[in-house]
Amino acid sequence: MTQESKIKEQHEEQHLEKLTIKKLQEIAAQFPHERAIHDMKKEELVAFIKQAKGIKDEAPAHKHKHKGKIKMAKPELKAKIRELKKLRLQALNSGESKEAVTLRLHIARLKKLSRRVAVSV
Numbered sequence: 001m002t003q004e005s006k007i008k009e010q011h012e013e014q015h016l017e018k019l020t021i022k023k024l025q026e027i028a029a030q031f032p033h034e035r036a037i038h039d040m041k042k043e044e045l046v047a048f049i050k051q052a053k054g055i056k057d058e059a060p061a062h063k064h065k066h067k068g069k070i071k072m073a074k075p076e077l078k079a080k081i082r083e084l085k086k087l088r089l090q091a092l093n094s095g096e097s098k099e100a101v102t103l104r105l106h107i108a109r110l111k112k113l114s115r116r117v118a119v120s121v
Helices: 003-018 023-030 042-053 074-094 095-120
Strands: none
Touching: 003 042, 023 042, 074 095
């Protein structure tokens, strides 16, 4: 494959990503298909057109950030949250507002984590 054809494919690939669904459906209608084009999502249409034109995909871009494994179980998280709430109350009573804010943010982070644990179980 020459340098020119590689550049042309990359340009065409970027061009497809920028088109609207209606335009993609019009392009896809030109190729023989088994599945209804109007039922496809944009990513599926782009993949179908690329396959029909013989454009090879490199590694697909990951859209979602991978979240790490959750190391604590829900009861452990709840116990840690209760402990941090007690420490925050003590910090508020003693006038350490910065420490109280830090603890509040840590508690919020643990609450989000506990919700994620509840969904994954």
